[in-house]
Amino acid sequence: MHPCSACTVRTLTVCAALEAEELRRLAEILQTTRFDAGHTVFGEGDPAETLYNVTSGTVKVYKLLPDGRRQITGFLLPGDFFGLSVNDSYAYTAETVTPVSLCRFPRRRMEALLDEFPKMQRRLFSMASNELAAAQDQMLLLGRKTAKEKICSFLLLLSQRASRRGHKTNPVHVPMSRADIADYLGLTTETVSRTFTQLKTSRVISLLEGNKVQIQDMDDLLDLAEGA
Amino acid sequence: MHPCSACTVRTLTVCAALEAEELRRLAEILQTTRFDAGHTVFGEGDPAETLYNVTSGTVKVYKLLPDGRRQITGFLLPGDFFGLSVNDSYAYTAETVTPVSLCRFPRRRMEALLDEFPKMQRRLFSMASNELAAAQDQMLLLGRKTAKEKICSFLLLLSQRASRRGHKTNPVHVPMSRADIADYLGLTTETVSRTFTQLKTSRVISLLEGNKVQIQDMDDLLDLAEGA
DNA sequence: CGTCCGCTTGACGGAGGTCAATTTGGGTGG
DNA sequence: CCACCCAAATTGACCTCCGTCAAGCGGACG
Structure with a gap:
């Protein structure tokens, strides 16, 4: 019995569509870890020796400017992959937003496995293409x-991602702080806060307990998101 | 004799590191085309049946909002690949900035070839990873x-990309209009123009004939680019 | 030589940033 | 169980950077 057999996000990630044998080989090189909220998994510039897969919780990845300005380039949810690097060091920092469970894959061994199983390579490529499309949306x-x-x-994105993971789309869980949202959207915490208030006042959303946001009118929200 | 043998950007793109046999097979499915400046290669939402490789000239890819606001997500130079799509339609529009030469690869046949030559698959994955890192910088x-x-x-990016293609890094050729630069950087043409003037006045750059920009002090420019 | 388009420059205004003061709420110890 | 604490969130007042609108300017091309 390896941990993958109980993995709830296997269908979403690189492990999907692997044969039993391939999965076994993957499980051989894999380690699972847990981190508390606010833990730095790796920093920008660290040697990139490990690939990660989120199995529970939320991770943020970000880049910094010398004076401390921060851009969060993504929030990673269960099933998401991170830690790919172009040269031999990470191009961004990865930090947990909530308590998180991760699968760790040593890079070298993972690369060897990818060469051996083109199907995995292809799956990873497909995931990277998806990320690229998401990055373009974000630009x-x-x-x-x-x-x-x-x-x-942003709210729609969270809702859609929840949906793809089989969770309910509404209300949507927003585990990250206003500061994180601001740094993801290129805003300040004050503007994020004001805008939430404004949307609440105009009855597009309402804020519930436990960092949940109820979307009152999905169509309104869709139009508002595109300026229509 | 197939066209690839004379290709000057082969080392930069997916065709690099292919064996003679693989290259021959790739050449079999490939078509070359030329377009004038300002030609739309494909539009957002068009069925994605072709992959492209730039062999000369510059292509811009962009996304639009319903009201016409535009974000250019990339300028593609010789050696760059485009036309990948997640579902079956392009997620962005591709339009030529200058006269352009392209290689066209029918998607289906290309996918078949990728399955057959994992080395190509891997190369394409590596290019996608690079693009992803660039996308994060752009965010x-x-x-x-x-x-x-x-x-x-932006000027540094153009300079570095020229360098990787074996051109001189300074002065740097800027083939795109102020409007295109603005839509790439999330600004207006007026702000782009004013900022160029400001950089010119403070002797960081000077504008030369033929859309060339002379960088007067590379270190200054590097610092200015990061707000240091 | 006139027209047109892209670029530049100027004047002005507004969306969102900055700075600061409260308020809220989750966690902790008495 | 409650009082306290502190970080996060909200709200307000003010300001600035950049967008908007408009007017030249100059090179390309018919």
């Missing part, structure tokens, strides 16, 4: 959307 | 940099 958001459109897009 | 730029930092970063 449109950062470069051209207003604060209100950004917040609405 | 940092769009979300957190000032207009001046954006322009300086």
Whole structure:
């Protein structure tokens, strides 16, 4: 019995569509770990020796400017992969938002496995393509959307991602702080807060207990997210 | 004799590190085309039946909001690959900036070839990873940099990309319009123009004939690009 | 030589940033 | 169980960077 057999996100990630034999080989090189909230998994510039897969919780990845300005380039949910690097060091920092469970894959051994199982390689490529498409959406958001459109897009994104993981789309769980949301959307915490208030006042959303946001009118939100 | 033997950007793209046999097979499915400046290669939402490789000229890819706001997510230079899609339609529009030569690969046949030659698959994955890292840099730029930092970063990017293609890094050729630069950096043409003037006045750059920008002090520019 | 388009420059305004003061709420110890 | 504490969130007042609108300017091309 290896841990993968109980893995609830296997279908979402690189492990999907592996044969029993392939899965066994993957499980051989894999380690599982847990971290508390607020733990730095690796820092920008650290030697990139490990690949990670989120199995529970939320991770944020971000880049910094010398003066401390921060851009969060993604929130990683169960099933998401991270730790790929172009040269031999990570190009960003990865930090847990909530308590998190991770699978660790030593990079070298993972690369060997990818060469051996083209199906896995292909799956990873497909995941990278998806990420690329998401990155392009995010560029449109950062470069051209207003604060209100950004917040609405963000809520929709969380809702859609929850849906893909088989959770209910509404209300949507928002585990990250206002500061994290701000750094993801290219805003300040104050603007994020004001915009939430504004959306609440105009009855598009309401804020529930436990960091949950109830979407009152999904169609309104979809229009608001694109400025229509 | 197939066209690849004369290709000057082969080492930069997916065709690099292919065996003669693999290259021959790739050449079999490949078509070359030329377009004038300002030609739409494909539009967002079009069925994604072809992959492209730039062999000369510059291509821009962009996404639009319903009201016409535009975000250019990348400028593609010789050796760059584009046309990958997640589902079966393109997620962005591709349009030529200058006269352009392209290699066209029918998607289905390309996928078959990728399955047959894992080395190519791997190379493509590596290129996608690079693009992903570039996308993350661009998110940092769009979300957190000032207009001046954006322009300086942009000039440095062009200079570095020229360098990787074996061209001289300075002066740097800027083939795209102010409007395109603006839509790439999340600014307006007016701000782009003003910022160029400002950099010119403070003797960081000077504008030369033929859309060339002379970088007067590379270290200054590097610092300005990161707000240091 | 006139027209057009892209670029530049100027004047002005507003979306969102900055700084600061409260308020809220989750965690902790008495 | 409650009082306290502190970080996070909210709200307000003010300001700035960049967008908007508008007017030149100059090179390309018919």
